Amino acid sequence: MQNFAEELRAALLLILSGDPDMWSIVLLSLRVSLTATVVAAAIGLPLGAILAVTRFPGKQLVVVVVNALMGLPPVVVGLTVYLLLSNSGPLGVLSLLYTPTAMIVAQVLLVLPIITALTRQIISELDGEYADQLRSLGLSRMQTVPTLLWDGRFQLMTALLAGFGRAVAEVGAVLIVGGNINHVTRVMTTTIALETSKGNLALALALGVILIMIALMVNAAVAATALRAQRLSHA
Amino acid sequence: MRDHTDQLRANWAKDAAPAVPACRVDVSDLTVARDRKTLLNIPALTLNAPGPSVIIGPNGAGKSVLLRLIHGLLPATTGQIALTDPSGGGAVKQAMLFQKPVLLRRSVSGNLGFVLRQQGVPWRARRARIDELLAQGHLQTRAKQPARSLSGGEQQRLALVRALATGPDLLLLDEPTAPLDPAATREIEGLIRQISASGIKIVMVTHDLGQARRLASEVILLHRGQVQEQAPTDRFFALPRSAAAQAFLSGDLLR
Ligand SMILES: Nc1ncnc2c1ncn2[C@@H]1O[C@H](COP(=O)(O)OP(=O)(O)OP(=O)(O)O)[C@@H](O)[C@H]1O
Ligand SMILES: [Mg+2]
Numbered sequence: 001m002q003n004f005a006e007e008l009r010a011a012l013l014l015i016l017s018g019d020p021d022m023w024s025i026v027l028l029s030l031r032v033s034l035t036a037t038v039v040a041a042a043i044g045l046p047l048g049a050i051l052a053v054t055r056f057p058g059k060q061l062v063v064v065v066v067n068a069l070m071g072l073p074p075v076v077v078g079l080t081v082y083l084l085l086s087n088s089g090p091l092g093v094l095s096l097l098y099t100p101t102a103m104i105v106a107q108v109l110l111v112l113p114i115i116t117a118l119t120r121q122i123i124s125e126l127d128g129e130y131a132d133q134l135r136s137l138g139l140s141r142m143q144t145v146p147t148l149l150w151d152g153r154f155q156l157m158t159a160l161l162a163g164f165g166r167a168v169a170e171v172g173a174v175l176i177v178g179g180n181i182n183h184v185t186r187v188m189t190t191t192i193a194l195e196t197s198k199g200n201l202a203l204a205l206a207l208g209v210i211l212i213m214i215a216l217m218v219n220a221a222v223a224a225t226a227l228r229a230q231r232l233s234h235a
Numbered sequence: 236m237r238d239h240t241d242q243l244r245a246n247w248a249k250d251a252a253p254a255v256p257a258c259r260v261d262v263s264d265l266t267v268a269r270d271r272k273t274l275l276n277i278p279a280l281t282l283n284a285p286g287p288s289v290i291i292g293p294n295g296a297g298k299s300v301l302l303r304l305i306h307g308l309l310p311a312t313t314g315q316i317a318l319t320d321p322s323g324g325g326a327v328k329q330a331m332l333f334q335k336p337v338l339l340r341r342s343v344s345g346n347l348g349f350v351l352r353q354q355g356v357p358w359r360a361r362r363a364r365i366d367e368l369l370a371q372g373h374l375q376t377r378a379k380q381p382a383r384s385l386s387g388g389e390q391q392r393l394a395l396v397r398a399l400a401t402g403p404d405l406l407l408l409d410e411p412t413a414p415l416d417p418a419a420t421r422e423i424e425g426l427i428r429q430i431s432a433s434g435i436k437i438v439m440v441t442h443d444l445g446q447a448r449r450l451a452s453e454v455i456l457l458h459r460g461q462v463q464e465q466a467p468t469d470r471f472f473a474l475p476r477s478a479a480a481q482a483f484l485s486g487d488l489l490r
Binding site (some may be wrong): 129130132133135136137138139143147150151153232233234 | 303308341
């Protein structure tokens with residue numbers, strides 16, 4: 001216990017001292033996961049909304065599959081992207097393996113089903129309320145998509161935050177496709193795994209504390225979003 | 236649309252319905268069935284009174300179904316509904332105020348701007364048109380407020396002027412004053428009179444018989460999916476001919 005307290009003290013000192021190595025790891029983590037979330041949102045928001053408002057044969061199956069993909073194990077995503085990007089893989093010529101770009105690609109795949117599925121759910125519900133009114137105002141089904149996305153903006157924000165939370169906290173995918181290379185592809189989660197196994201608990205703990213603070217901030221943002229929506233009677 | 240607003244101003248005080256409404260509705264051989272239940276059965280019905288045609292009847296009579304059908308939101312099982320412009324002015328545009336209108340999660344002007352943009356009104360003209368509509372709904376001081384934070388009466392006025400923003404020839408109103416207090420009801424009724432006087436054909440549903448008397452040119456009683464009586468307002472209330480109308484007016488009509 002004595003040991004843990006000491007390590008924690010060292011960890012806090014590390015955070016407060018502004019250790020440049022540590023902060024570059026934090027920044028890379030945020031850069032990778034934020035980029036992945038933005039890319040996944042650019043695809044997943046319209047995709048989820050279109051899935052919500054259109055009818056086609058086999059739609060139920062697609063919905064079930066997308067929902068199931070929300071729980072995709074990160075290591076499986078990592079392995080798949082690895083196979084695609086490795087020298088002998090179909091995208092090997094791009095030489096992306098062990099770069100931050102590869103990590104972003106892996107996290108996009110991980111986050112995309114989450115954002116798509118949650119968007120479909122949120123927009124479906126909103127559509128139930130809006131469909132007749134929007135049709136009455138002269139909108140075609142496809143034209144309702146941007147309207148529904150905008151009017152669902154507060155709820156959709158929570159979907160994006162859920163996606164970001166998942167990305168920044170996962171370790172399996174970025175470890176496999178990033179390789180945990182110092183100063184290149186080392187992010188918070190992979191560093192924690194490595195440093196813990198090496199016995200460097202102070203750095204691991206420091207990053208752990210920062211990760212938890214990020215999780216807290218994401219949750220606070222979700223709560224603030226809900227509150228703002230309510231205040232505007234937009235909930 | 237410009238015509239309507241200009242005419243609206245011209246008729247501001249006059250408050251009279253024009254001789255010929257902008258639209259007539261012809262229903263023929265209509266049936267609507269759902270789950271083996273017949274919701275509507277109307278062999279023939281024409282709505283072309285100059286002022287509002289007001290549909291009354293007990294809960295579940297099929298009033299909302301009829302309006303949604305006219306509006307094209309429900310398919311008929313058999314028969315058809317024809318909307319024609321007696322002056323021969325091309326396709327009839329229609330708008331509807333729902334029993335529970337859905338306001339968008341935007342400001343009051345945002346709700347109006349949305350419809351105008353949808354109508355293809357250019358950005359510059361939109362601003363002025365929004366101001367006109369706000370004034371018409373007595374909502375000038377509410378322009379920036381989130382639409383869903385308005386009071387019930389204000390929300391209803393916004394929904395009404397938003398329907399007007401589409402520039403309709405035919406306006407369908409489903410119980411426009413149901414949740415409102417007497418003063419708010421009077422305001423909406425005033426608006427409806429202006430709209431009707433501007434030449435827009437109004438077909439509305441109400442449970443308020445006083446309102447039917449005040450606004451209607453003709454009254455249609457619907458009961459169990461069938462038209463029991465259609466008559467000019469005075470005649471309907473003074474000398475109801477059908478047994479259903481007599482029972483309804485004395486509060487004895489069974490659902
Ligand atoms: N989509 C539908 N499927 C099956 N039944 C329906 C459908 N829509 C309406 N109905 C039924 O049709 C009947 C008439 O409904 P409608 O909403 O037109 O009544 P209403 O005359 O408007 O009554 P109220 O005065 O209560 O508004 C009701 O029994 C209702 O349950
Ligand atoms: Mg009704």
